[in-house]
Amino acid sequence: MLRIGIGYDVHKFTEGRPLRLGGITVPCDRGLAGHSDADVVLHALCDALLGAAGLGDIGQLFPPSDPTYKDMDSRLLLKAVGDRIAEAGWRIVNVDTVIIAERPRLSPHYTAMREAIAAVLELSPSQVSVKATTPEGLGALGRAEGIAAYAVALLERAERQ
Secondary structure, three states: OEEEEEEEEEEEEEOOOOEEEOOEEEOOOOEEOOOOOOOHHHHHHHHHHHHHHOOOOHHHHOOOOOHHHOOOOHHHHHHHHHHHHHHOOEEEEEEEEEEEOOOOOOHHHHHHHHHHHHHHHOOOHHHEEEEEEOOOOOHHHHOOOEEEEEEEEEEEEOOOO
């Protein structure tokens, strides 16, 4: 049995924070505002994985009202989601992400993001895709007011041992 999930996240830029995307710090003069580290890539991945497994969403699991998650490294959130997926009897086949950002230029960081995501989810980097596009100056993202990400995840029922 195969299941597909989709995730989306968006955060606005803020001063005084590092920019965390795909589990790494990307050089930039601003970071993203959010309760945790605001890593839109990992947040979208969490929702895609949870959706595919029918296990809710990131806001239900890690509510922004809970001070436990204040400034938390989103790799820890993704790891917890990966563990829940496995406990529910699912195995990740692959994940695919697209980042929507006018700036900074992200292609030099794709490999590091793929490797970081793969390490957290205990996957091969070949099972992880990271890419980006610009909104060509359109809307809030085009004015570089923030960054968004979409993710999809394919799960298969794990074989019972």
